[in-house]
Amino acid sequence: MSFGKNVITIKASANSDSEIVMHPKQADEIKLGRKKRGFISFGSQKQYINILMNNEISPDNVLISPKLMAELHLPDYPIYEMSVDKNEIIIGPYIGLLVSENDEKLTVSRMKRTLAYVREYSKLHGAIIVFALNKVDKTNRLIEGYCYNPIKNYWQKGIFPYPASIYRSIGLSDQWKNHFLSVSGDKIFNNHYFGKWEMYQWFSQDSELNHHIPxxxxxxxxxxxxxxxxxxxxxxxxxxxxxxxxxxxxxxxxxxxxxxxxxxxxxxxxxxxxxxxxxxxxxxxxxxxxxxxxxxAIDLIEYQGGIIDFRCVVQKNQANIWICNAIVGRLGNKGSIVSNISSGGAGFLAADILGKVISSDEEDILALIERIESFAIAVCNALDKCGINCGTLGVDVGLDTKGYLWLIEINNRDPDPKIALDIHDEQLYHILKTSPLFYAKSLAGFTRAGPDLLNMVDCDR
The missing domain is CATH 3.30.1490 (Dna Ligase; domain 1)
Structure with missing residues (x-):
């Protein structure tokens, strides 16, 4: 596994003081200036530090005293980045994956499957931990979990502070959500599960979208x-x-x-x-x-007696911008009132199913796919205005027999990336699985913008 520039390796210094030592080149890279004093943060843990420069160490290494590493509960095996916010030096990104209510369900086989999240670690970097809710120590604000070790490519058990951002795929009570909010701020996504009625109430008041909702x-x-x-x-x-x-x-x-x-x-x-x-x-x-x-009921387009809609998987990137990473056509079973693949339906490339029903002209199909993509992104941008912190959404879009687009539903819990496997696209599956972590990286204090952002994950869909 190779790593790009702007990454650091944490090494223990020989000093017992609360200090951090780096090469001046690294300080310039993160725009630290010549600060002598500040504080360092790793997730919820923060410590005041002295800042020292040393021309003799490698620009890729940062020396931290063992005492400070212990106070921060900072593992030394991840590959880190640093960012600066005023007097704060952030070590990270530090991202938590809350995947279960009970640690007993984090079996060896499940943890191996969870490695799919860190497939793009060479671009992601940082400490990525997997944890269960019953291993969260509210009193001491610590978590017993499993941190990804990029050297050994496995999850290493340890005690860690609360992450700087959390991607949750389980339900949380209001008490738990408010607890994480109090400690870490609005850094947990998808932070609110909403139903069909709540969605209708929100979007029926949106002048741009209300006429696209049944x-x-x-x-x-x-x-x-x-x-x-x-x-x-x-x-x-x-x-x-x-x-x-x-x-x-x-x-x-x-x-x-x-x-x-x-x-x-x-x-x-x-x-x-x-x-x-x-x-x-x-x-x-x-x-x-x-x-x-x-x-x-909307008169959706059909093929061979099955209704058709489109699952758009829309995900935020590291610049906090919604990107439509997938559009999968779903064809319901003949005579079925639903298109869900889990209910007997089938998945198709959007272009393939549209070619069977709408037109054989490639330009017409491409224009329609672009309409669907733009519509799905507009829905997600509108949802942002409602005050919901989401990073990955499944937007179900219908196309009626007159060519009009309708918002059918939004899956805001944890839209299943395995829909990519229904169209036999393993590469797309990995894109959908790893992309939410780049939004988590942004929430953790490592926002990235610029023309090279699209190269972080191959999203050419």
Whole structure:
């Protein structure tokens, strides 16, 4: 593994004082000036230090006293970068991956799979730790976790401070979120899981996007279903917090005949009623166990009897800019009311599925893909304005039979990068897996801008 410039190796000095020693060239590189005093930070740990220059050490080495390293809980095996903010010298990036509630689930095989996150370590650098919530010591603000050792290419167990930024892929209570906020600031993403109704409320007030969202109301009684059927003739009833198309029912009304279509355990099903009273009874029984919303049905494009939508995986880069790293066409199973691959659908390159349905002209297809990409990025930028700190999103975009784009849903929990494997693109899978860490690097105090940024990860999609 080779590393670029602006990286340092931490070495223990012979001095017992709280000091840091570096070559003047390194000080110039990080724009430290000639400061003699300041403080050093590694995640949540901070210590006042003396700053010394030494022309005889390598510009790639920084000497830190063993006492200071112990106080900071600073491992010496990662390859670090340094940045300066006024009198603060930041050692990092220091990124945490919160992947489980219980440390017992971090098995050897799972930790090996987690190495996929650090595939781009030669560009990422820093201390990357994997940890579980039950190993967080709130009192001492320390974490028992596993730090990536780039020399041995494995996760090394240790005690570490709270990271400078956290990428979480599990749910967190408000108590835990506020705890991390109090210690580290707004450095945890995706920091708020929102449902379909919350999304609708936000975007229905956005003048640029509200006409791209299907009309939606909360389900309170069967009369709400009948009211929307009178208006649209076709509607969806969806769980407010459902995932992967589970629990969704499509309802159509024609000549006072009500048809309820659904997909359960991989099989399409339907219930037909010829009277309002029968439909009313069915609705009351089926939708009484959780919160639901009712939504205008969109006439999405289809192919061979399956509906089509597009999963756009949009991720922030190290400059805090949203980049659409993938657009995957999802074709639902024939007759299915959902397009989810987990519900029997299939994944296609966007250009391939559009070529089958819309046009064989490459320029037309490219223009449409660019429209979808721009739309997905606009959605993410609008979400930023709502005050949500997200770094990776799955934006589901629909294209209706008249060529109009619709926002179907946003997966803001942890959109699965394995969708790239559904189109047999392993390189794309690794891009989607590693890209969120570059946004985490920015949150940790190492923002990067400039024309070379796109070369950090191969995002030419």
């Amino acid at each position: 009309y939606t109301v909360l389900y309170e009684s069967p009369q709400d279903v009948f009211n929307l059927l009178e208006r649209y003739k076709k509607i969806y009833i969806k769980p407010v917090s459902g995932l992967r198309g589970h629990g969704i029912v499509k309802v159509t009304m024609e000549n006072k005949i009500f048809v309820f279509q659904y997909r359960e355990q991989g099989v399409n099903g339907q219930a037909v009623f010829e009277s309002i009273s029968e439909a009313n009874e069915y609705i009351q029984k089926r939708f009484n166990n959780r919160k639901y919303l009712i939504q205008q």
